[in-house]
Amino acid sequence: MRQPAATGPVDEDLFVTVAQHQDTSPGVLEQRERMRCFRDVVAHPTWSIERQIEETLRVGCDRLCLETGLVARAISETRIEVLYRFPSDDEDGAAGDLRRRLCAHAFRAGRTLALDHASASPWRREPAVAEHHLEAYFGVPIRVAGRAFGSLCFFSREPRVRPFRACDFEYVELLGCWLGTMIERREAEQLRGRFIEEVMAAQERERQRIARELHDLAGQNLIGVLFRLRTLEASLPAAAAAEAETIRALIKDTLEDLKRLARGLHPIALDDLGLAPALSRLVAEIAEAHPLEVELDLGRRTSADPEEMPPAVAQAVYRIVQEGLTNVVKHAGARRARVELTGDGPWFRLTIEDDGCGFDDVLAESAARGLGLHGIRERLSQLGGTLAIEARPEAGARLVAKFPVRPLSRSSRP
Secondary structure, eight states: OOOOOOOOOOOGGGSOOGGGGOOOOHHHHHHHHHHHHHHHHHTOSSOOHHHHHHHHHHHHHHHHTOSEEEEEEESSSSOEEEEEEESTTOOOHHHHHHHHHHHHHHHHHTSOEEESOGGGSGGGGOHHHHHTTOOEEEEEEEEETTEEEEEEEEEESSOOSSOOOHHHHHHHHHHHHHHHHHHHHHHHHHHHHHHHHHHHHHHHHHHHHHHHHIIIIIHHHHHHHHHHHHHHHTTSOHHHHHHHHHHHHHHHHHHHHHHHHHHHHSOHHHHHTOHHHHHHHHHHHHHHHSSOEEEEEOOOOSSOOGGGSOHHHHHHHHHHHHHHHHHIIIIIOOSEEEEEEEEETTEEEEEEEEOSOOOOHHHHHHHHHSTTHHHHHHHHHHHTOEEEEEEOTTSOEEEEEEEESSOOOGGGOO
16 A cells, blocks of 8 residues: 655755846846836726726836837728827827828838837938937737737837847737737727617617507506496496496506506606606605605706706616615615715716615625616716715615716727
């Protein structure tokens, strides 16, 4: 039988330490610092894709000692659209035309290009180079999902203190690969966003159609039955007339149920009266159906007016309030809730808070993923808005949504 191996102490001198293999030459230390800065960008947990791309440009300019960075998309072999730049307020004009030409040049070349000292190269004969004092340039093509997309380029009006080295090429190519991955993720998110937007719009149209049919067809038919029943009652014996009264009461209850279902599917009051009356009616219905006192504050203390919202934004706000209060009823065990909508310039802030059971930090993450909040997040994402959840055990919860008065274009969303 095989004996178990001995587990005595191990001689630590048998192992090679990192310190024994550390190269402290200036070039290696510089590259190590570059990779540390790059790792900080890659590993940041809260930055959006746009922020990560902007920070990648900043780190690239800083670590390569160059002034300007651009990420460009190729529209054709000769036409380039600048998607990101660092610094963001960098001038454009004729200097921008030259940079776009060089971005297109890197895209067409399909390989990394570098220029240490333009005034000491054949580029000095290019009038635009001399006019705009371009001295250093680094360009690398960007590939997204295996296809040629555009280029990443860095520029400087000052000559290089030292020529570009192999490690500089490796670093810029790494940044190009990373940016290609980020742009691919951004395109996937945009595609997902468009799909969700189309699905939600289709759902809302179908809700509206069913609500109208419940209200206009089924509701009107029941009203017709009531009138016919009233006509018949005059010719019925007393016992049958009492039964007819019971039937009429049942039909009226059913009619009210249909109206409530129709309003739940699509708030007709939102179309006919506007956001404020529709929210007031929603809050009143919830307070009537459940032991929950709801305060609604739509005070116009600021410059943004709820009634000036585009229909898509007003509809999203109504649904967010509806889903938020439904969560309070189902999960909070609250006696009171408050809904507040305030404006601050081009932004709105919607707050839904309650005095219920609340939850701790562990449940907060679960709440962010569930409890009906997924739909709220999706609606806010279509508006370019954000959602924050604040809660403590036995101290209630607060949901804060911030969104622009006018939905942001996808390219300008955070």
